[in-house]
Amino acid sequence: MSERKYIEPQPSAETQPFWDGAKQGKLLVRSCRSCDKAHWYPRNHCPLCGSRDLEWIEASGKGEVYSYSYMRRADPPYVMAYVTLAEGPTMMTNLVECDADKIRIGDKVQVKFIETSGGVHLPMFTPQSAVP
Amino acid sequence: MSDLKPGASLAGTTAMVGVGHSDWIADYAAVRGGTKPHDSFGYAAIAFNRALADAGIDKSEINGLVSGPPTAHERMCEVLGIDPNWGTQADAMMGIQAAMMAIATGMCEVVALVYGNDQRSAAVNYGGSNAAGGNAFLSYIYHAPWGFTSQGALYAIMLRRFMHDTGFTERDLAEVAVAQRLHSSLNPHALMKKRVTVDDYMATHYVCEPLHLLDYCLINDGGVAFIMMSAERARRGKRKPAVIHGIGRHDLSREATSLEPRLTNFYRPAQKKVAEQAFNMAGAGPKDISCLQIYDSFSVHIPLALEGYGYCGYGEAAKFFRDTGISLARGLPVNTSGGHLSESYMQGWNHQVEAVRQIRGECGERQVKDCRFVHYSSDVAGKALSIIYGH
Numbered sequence A: 001m002s003e004r005k006y007i008e009p010q011p012s013a014e015t016q017p018f019w020d021g022a023k024q025g026k027l028l029v030r031s032c033r034s035c036d037k038a039h040w041y042p043r044n045h046c047p048l049c050g051s052r053d054l055e056w057i058e059a060s061g062k063g064e065v066y067s068y069s070y071m072r073r074a075d076p077p078y079v080m081a082y083v084t085l086a087e088g089p090t091m092m093t094n095l096v097e098c099d100a101d102k103i104r105i106g107d108k109v110q111v112k113f114i115e116t117s118g119g120v121h122l123p124m125f126t127p128q129s130a131v132p
Numbered sequence B: 001m002s003d004l005k006p007g008a009s010l011a012g013t014t015a016m017v018g019v020g021h022s023d024w025i026a027d028y029a030a031v032r033g034g035t036k037p038h039d040s041f042g043y044a045a046i047a048f049n050r051a052l053a054d055a056g057i058d059k060s061e062i063n064g065l066v067s068g069p070p071t072a073h074e075r076m077c078e079v080l081g082i083d084p085n086w087g088t089q090a091d092a093m094m095g096i097q098a099a100m101m102a103i104a105t106g107m108c109e110v111v112a113l114v115y116g117n118d119q120r121s122a123a124v125n126y127g128g129s130n131a132a133g134g135n136a137f138l139s140y141i142y143h144a145p146w147g148f149t150s151q152g153a154l155y156a157i158m159l160r161r162f163m164h165d166t167g168f169t170e171r172d173l174a175e176v177a178v179a180q181r182l183h184s185s186l187n188p189h190a191l192m193k194k195r196v197t198v199d200d201y202m203a204t205h206y207v208c209e210p211l212h213l214l215d216y217c218l219i220n221d222g223g224v225a226f227i228m229m230s231a232e233r234a235r236r237g238k239r240k241p242a243v244i245h246g247i248g249r250h251d252l253s254r255e256a257t258s259l260e261p262r263l264t265n266f267y268r269p270a271q272k273k274v275a276e277q278a279f280n281m282a283g284a285g286p287k288d289i290s291c292l293q294i295y296d297s298f299s300v301h302i303p304l305a306l307e308g309y310g311y312c313g314y315g316e317a318a319k320f321f322r323d324t325g326i327s328l329a330r331g332l333p334v335n336t337s338g339g340h341l342s343e344s345y346m347q348g349w350n351h352q353v354e355a356v357r358q359i360r361g362e363c364g365e366r367q368v369k370d371c372r373f374v375h376y377s378s379d380v381a382g383k384a385l386s387i388i389y390g391h
């Protein structure tokens, strides 16, 4: 089994603060002061109400597995997942440090940042029961 | 908006009068053998000439051209040697709807719709790290940094949730591959003709779990073309036309990048609107449909479309497979050519060929008896579209 190689993300002006936050272990979510709702992925223009009065909020990092797929044929294998954050939005991510055969939809998960070889911190999630 | 009946004035106005395609089997063998018979334009040109011959018309009658996505429009006109009055670049379904509008408004009279794709010989990457700008954070569809680098990942995650919500199982999904292989075994143009059983399906490996190998479409080179004109003109022609009685389209693009429309509601709100549009326009409902052609980049499109368009209730696809059936052997035949899984991956274009041939009664061993209406549906990339063909 090989070591996992991540495709390096290319931050844009809209997403740079997100990646800066990730480096400090913070999961930042874009939230709108006008309609009071958070959205994913981070944008400068609220997709729900059109407002540009947005702020970054630090998410709790808690979420729930909406669905997942085990990429068994990848080397090394990994678990793709769609995780619904406690703050509302649902995001594409991976589940790490878990037994792929035991994952169930609805499992409670907690964010865990994984550093790529390029020094970017990717938000992944791990089942809460596995967090010490 | 409530009184608006999108497209209603187009009902029954337009027809398909000719269809053609390249030699999928010979070209597949050639490409696997390391040669490249044609480029995308070449495949399209072969299909175009065959569609003209099938329609029994001369090239000089064509004054509109729709070119499929992989081929530049102007270059396509040059390759085919035509100077149309009207044209656009579009995929099969949007191209058909655009051609209907162009014909109805008098922009042109006879439209050729052509598609050529050398996706296999050119090793086009629909997945992998560089697909569609893969590493630009959250580019459309591909969430590459998390290893989400293929359409298969999307459909696998969608299927997992669908199974969780409805009790649908992998053995239920196997019925799609089994039915479509039965159909392709009766289709002389199909690439994969070997029949399979549910157990054969279960024995194939997972790609993106829970999707098995046989849930994936083929990747092959080829071309497809159709000729469209007004139904009135078509009825005066030499060939039996397939008249378009209903169309529908609804997009769910607001959360396209996050994949929310597909992953959290399986396209249902879009399909519900499209079903209302297309069935009302055609004056027909699911019970009147003789066979269904569904865009099947992945087998999971079939249960989702059956539920979404009202052939059965939400969560009842597995029951529909069991009690009614989706094959030529029993029930409502779905993808009677074998579809993208088993006939040829022509991105929705070959499904139209099959629909026209079924309406004309040209399908030989796989012909649906008394074929009155054929419903085509495509639910990809945030858009749900339908077309209903009849006599």
Ligand SMILES: [Zn+2]
Pocket: A032, A033, A034, A035, A036, A037, A046, A047, A048, A049, A050, A051
């Ligand atoms: Zn807002």
